[in-house]
Amino acid sequence: xxxxxxxxxxxxxxxxxxxxxxxxxxxxxxxxxxxxxxxxxxxxxxxxxxxxxxxxxxxxxxxxxxxxxxxxxxxxxxxxxxxxxxxxxxxxxxxxxxxxxxxxxxxxxxxxxxxxxxxxxxxxxxxxxxxxxxxxxxxxxxxxxxxxxxxxxxxxxxxxxxxxxxxxxxxxxxxxxxxxxxxxxxxxxxxxxxxxxxxxxxxxxxxxxxxxxxxxxxxxxxxxxx
Amino acid sequence: xxxxxxxxxxxxxxxxxxxxxxxxxxxxxxxxxxxxxxxxxxxxxxxxxxxxxxxxxxxxxxxxxxx
Numbered sequence: 562x563x564x565x566x567x568x569x570x571x572x573x574x575x576x577x578x579x580x581x582x583x584x585x586x587x588x589x590x591x592x593x594x595x596x597x598x599x600x601x602x603x604x605x606x607x608x609x610x611x612x613x614x615x616x617x618x619x620x621x622x623x624x625x626x627x628x629x630x631x632x633x634x635x636x637x638x639x640x641x642x643x644x645x646x647x648x649x650x651x652x653x654x655x656x657x658x659x660x661x662x663x664x665x666x667x668x669x670x671x672x673x674x675x676x677x678x679x680x681x682x683x684x685x686x687x688x689x690x691x692x693x694x695x696x697x698x699x700x701x702x703x704x705x706x707x708x709x710x711x712x713x714x715x716x717x718x719x720x721x722x723x724x725x726x727x728x729x730x731x732x733x734x735x736x737x738x739x740x741x742x743x744x745x746x747x748x749x750x751x752x753x754x755x756x757x758x759x760x761x762x763x764x765x766x767x768x769x770x771x772x773x774x775x776x777x778x779x780x781x782x783x784x785x786x787x
Numbered sequence: 788x789x790x791x792x793x794x795x796x797x798x799x800x801x802x803x804x805x806x807x808x809x810x811x812x813x814x815x816x817x818x819x820x821x822x823x824x825x826x827x828x829x830x831x832x833x834x835x836x837x838x839x840x841x842x843x844x845x846x847x848x849x850x851x852x853x854x
Contacts, residue, residue: 567788567789568789570788570789570790571789571792572789572795572798572799579795579798581795581798581799581802582798582801582802582805585799585802585803585806586802586805586806586810588806589806589810589811589814592811592814592815593814594813594814594817595817595818595819596817604818607818608818608819608820611815611818612820631812631815631816632812634815635807635811635812635814635815636807638811638815639806639807639811655799655803657790658790658795658799659790659791660790660793660795660796660799660800661799661800661803663800664799664800664803664804665803665807722790726790
């Protein structure tokens with residue numbers, strides 16, 4: 562039973578070959594690159610969406626931070642489309658893989674931190690000690706702040722992994738319960754089915770919100786360091 | 788948790804890097820955002836070039852040498 566629950570999170574292979582590269586690359590097909598003078602509806606909607614998001618998210622940054630716009634917009638589109646495609650039945654969701662999320666979080670976080678230390682060394686070092694700390698607390702607080710800096714990318718990756726994994730597990734469990742209750746008591750099955758529908762709606766929201774949260778946090782780390 | 792099995796981490800990370808850092812960015816960078824069409828005045832804007840209407844120093848005779 563325990564193996565069955567987590568079976569859908571194992572990286573899929575086909576005749577021993579990892580097909581995960583095709584699965585991860587798949588969302589990019591849904592974003593065709595515009596090569597006409599007049600775009601079709603799909604590209605127009607995507608461009609409008611990207612423009613709206615980038616206006617909303619990059620307005621707080623200075624011109625140096627705004628050079629990250631392309632990176633952050635492709636990040637939110639990638640995570641969002643991967644999450645939404647993962648909600649299709651029997652599909653594999655790459656964002657449930659801790660490795661992939663760590664692979665996204667660590668370089669982006671490291672990029673912002675290196676940028677901070679390179680261009681604003683004093684301000685970056687000042688983050689290690691809040692203002693007005695009593696003298697005897699200083700060594701401990703510097704250690705705590707250093708740990709909290711290095712835990713940031715891990716928290717970023719684990720947040721995305723845990724949210725998506727928990728949502729999929731919950732849907733799996735409630736779906737299984739509905740199916741089992743169908744023959745025992747149809748009225749109870751109806752209640753669980755309604756819960757399942759509501760949960761599915763919630764998961765669609767979570768899929769988009771988590772993409773937004775991941776990108777927003779990277780954007781905030783960038784804001785602290787530019 | 789099959790996510791913690793490190794044998795698949797390499798292929799996961801490599802394919803993510805290819806997709807996110809190359810394919811997606813190439814596609815998103817092709818988006819273009821033209822400004823809204825708007826009416827512009829057909830009149831030429833008047834440049835305020837100082838040499839058009841008044842004498843400037845280059846037209847004036849050379850100043851006399853200092854005495």
